[in-house]
Amino acid sequence: MAVFTVRDGALQILLVQRGQEPYLGRWALPGGFVLPRESAGVAARRELAEETGLAADTVAGLHLEQLRTYSDPDRDPRMRVVSVAYTALVPDLPEPRGGGDAAHARWVPQGRWEPLAFDHDRILADARTRVGAKLEYTSLATEFCPPEFTLGELRRVYETVWGTSLDPANFRRKVLATPGFVAPVPGAARLTGGRGKPAALYRAGTATAPHPPLLRPEGRPA
Structure with missing residues (x-):
């Protein structure tokens, strides 16, 4: 799972430190094997x-979507492992703690x-690209925000993920032009x-995508 959040003004990823071989002590994305049922x-x-x-009810409420499947024969030194990767966009969560096969998180x-x-570097890069693109064509940026947020807080999500600055007035106009994107x-x-x-404070609305899309500025970092 590539789990992203925006906290302290930066895009952050949830990592765990492996508590066993292979790669003992190395940092990795959280994950594990699927049980038979x-x-x-x-x-x-x-x-x-x-x-x-993280609490089970907190994890149950996350927006978790399938990213892609990774199946290169030698990607795991133990055996042939095919991994289904997921990515999640979450608001600021409590500090995690290690458990299971993870020494720290x-x-x-x-x-x-x-x-x-x-x-996992490849998976993380793919997830990072997916997140940036999803912000252009969906309303998932609100998943990074608390239940009630200002348009300035929402704009900073886009700026943090895209690595660029946006004009506040232009951003406000585009967001409010899509009915249901946000609700006051x-x-x-x-x-x-x-x-x-x-x-003013807003909540996530019922619209699933902005019309027109909120495209990142041309020539700016993706």
Whole structure:
């Protein structure tokens, strides 16, 4: 599972430190083997809870989607292993703790990701690309936000994932132009630390995609 969040102003990935061979002590994406009576999706959530110490109800509520299948013959030195990778976009969660086969677990900011065990660097890169693209054509950016958020907080999700700055007024216009992308919280506002009146609060709406898409600026880093 490649689980991303935005915290402390940076895109971060959930990593676990392996507590056994192969790659003892190396950092890796959380994961494990599917039990005989499990689906891949059920196994993904179980392993995520076991290896990170996150509460089962928290893991059950995550937006977890299948990324792709990895089947190169030599990707695991123990045996032939075919892995079904998932990616999740989550709001800021509590600090994880190691469990199961993981000695430790932690959130790691982008730019500080060490070379990972197995072929997890490739999986992470694929997941990173998927997340960036999903923000253009879906409303999943709200998955990074708390239940109630300002448009400034939502904009910073896009800026953090895409690695670029966006014009606040233009972003606001595009978001509010899509009916159901966000829904205002009546009478609610939040102080933002800047000058002027408090910013209005919104919730995720019922729309699954912005129209037109919120494309990242041309020539900017993806």
